[in-house]
Amino acid sequence: xxxxxxxxxxxxxxxxxxxxxxxxxxxxxxxxxxxxxxxxxxxxxxxxxxxxxxxxxxxxxxxxxxxxxxxxxxxxxxxxxxxxxxxxxxxxxxxxxxxxxxxxxxxxxxxxxxxxxxxxxxxxxxxxxxxxxxxxxxxxxxxxxxxxxxxxx
Amino acid sequence: xxxxxxxxxxxxxxxxxxxxxxxxxxxxxxxxxxxxxxxxxxxxxxxxxxxxxxxxxxxxxxxxxxxxxxxxxxxxxxxxxxxxxxxxxxxxxxxxxxxxxxxxxxxxxxxxxxxxxxxxxxxxxxxxxxxxxxxxxxxxxxxxxxxxxxxxxxxxxxxxxxxxxxxxxx
Numbered sequence: 001x002x003x004x005x006x007x008x009x010x011x012x013x014x015x016x017x018x019x020x021x022x023x024x025x026x027x028x029x030x031x032x033x034x035x036x037x038x039x040x041x042x043x044x045x046x047x048x049x050x051x052x053x054x055x056x057x058x059x060x061x062x063x064x065x066x067x068x069x070x071x072x073x074x075x076x077x078x079x080x081x082x083x084x085x086x087x088x089x090x091x092x093x094x095x096x097x098x099x100x101x102x103x104x105x106x107x108x109x110x111x112x113x114x115x116x117x118x119x120x121x122x123x124x125x126x127x128x129x130x131x132x133x134x135x136x137x138x139x140x141x142x143x144x145x146x147x148x149x150x151x152x153x
Numbered sequence: 154x155x156x157x158x159x160x161x162x163x164x165x166x167x168x169x170x171x172x173x174x175x176x177x178x179x180x181x182x183x184x185x186x187x188x189x190x191x192x193x194x195x196x197x198x199x200x201x202x203x204x205x206x207x208x209x210x211x212x213x214x215x216x217x218x219x220x221x222x223x224x225x226x227x228x229x230x231x232x233x234x235x236x237x238x239x240x241x242x243x244x245x246x247x248x249x250x251x252x253x254x255x256x257x258x259x260x261x262x263x264x265x266x267x268x269x270x271x272x273x274x275x276x277x278x279x280x281x282x283x284x285x286x287x288x289x290x291x292x293x294x295x296x297x298x299x300x301x302x303x304x305x306x307x308x309x310x311x312x313x314x315x316x317x318x319x320x321x322x323x
Binding site for chain 2: 044140
């Protein structure tokens with residue numbers, strides 16, 4: 001089974017022009033440490049909100065491809081936001097290793113259902129020992145540079 | 154204060170839902186709501202608004218819209234603060250982004266149902282301790298609405314506009 005960081009790299013390659021939103025915890029940490037890009041928004045908090053942020057963005061910019069990368073624990077916290085899907089320009093991936101790894105490996109309950117727009121990507125347990133992502137102002141400045149050049153300019 | 158058709162206290166009517174809608178649409182261009190009866194007459198008059206299942210997801214959607222270049226306003230009942238405070242702190246507040254948070258301040262009047270009373274007591278103290286600026290629509294009316302929106306988007310901060318029962322036609 002692949003590591004989280006390898007799957008993140010694959011997703012970035014698979015959607016080369018998309019705007020990415022990574023959920024908080026190890027997903028954002030490893031993505032920002034190993035594959036930092038201006039087109040990526042790294043959540044530092046806001047547990048369970050990655051998908052709703054993606055929905056808000058995608059609906060406001062229907063011509064922009066948007067990708068949300070969630071963890072399985074985070075996804076379950078945000079389950080009510082699944083009612084906002086599908087959105088045609090939004091791709092949703094859940095990196096699923098079956099545990100809340102950021103907080104010590106507590107088991108994650110299974111998903112009660114998996115809609116066809118929801119892409120479960122199984123990953124192995126294990127982390128790269130990365131630091132917290134960059135601070136919020138740095139994340140926002142980088143993102144705004146990309147957004148200005150590609151969307152909001 | 155004034156009385157409703159049942160003789161119960163109501164706060165003064167500050168403006169009609171039509172005027173409120175027209176003004177808020179001149180200040181913001183993205184709207185979201187978890188429905189509340191105080192906004193019953195406002196929602197159908199908005200050109201477009203987004204429905205969310207819970208207030209925390211509404212904040213998430215509004216934050217996504219803000220990243221996408223919109224000026225968002227969300228309309229929620231005060232009890233929704235209990236569901237969305239973490240989302241607010243983890244998105245708009247943490248990343249210094251502007252949001253107009255329109256809150257119906259239920260549970261302030263004595264006749265209101267008991268399930269609203271605690272929220273009537275704690276809404277403003279909770280917002281204050283959360284470092285969210287509050288502007289009272291009851292005290293300032295349309296000037297307060299305009300001031301709240303201006304502060305939110307010029308200073309990149311969350312500003313709460315509290316609306317009392319009776320301030321808008323229901």
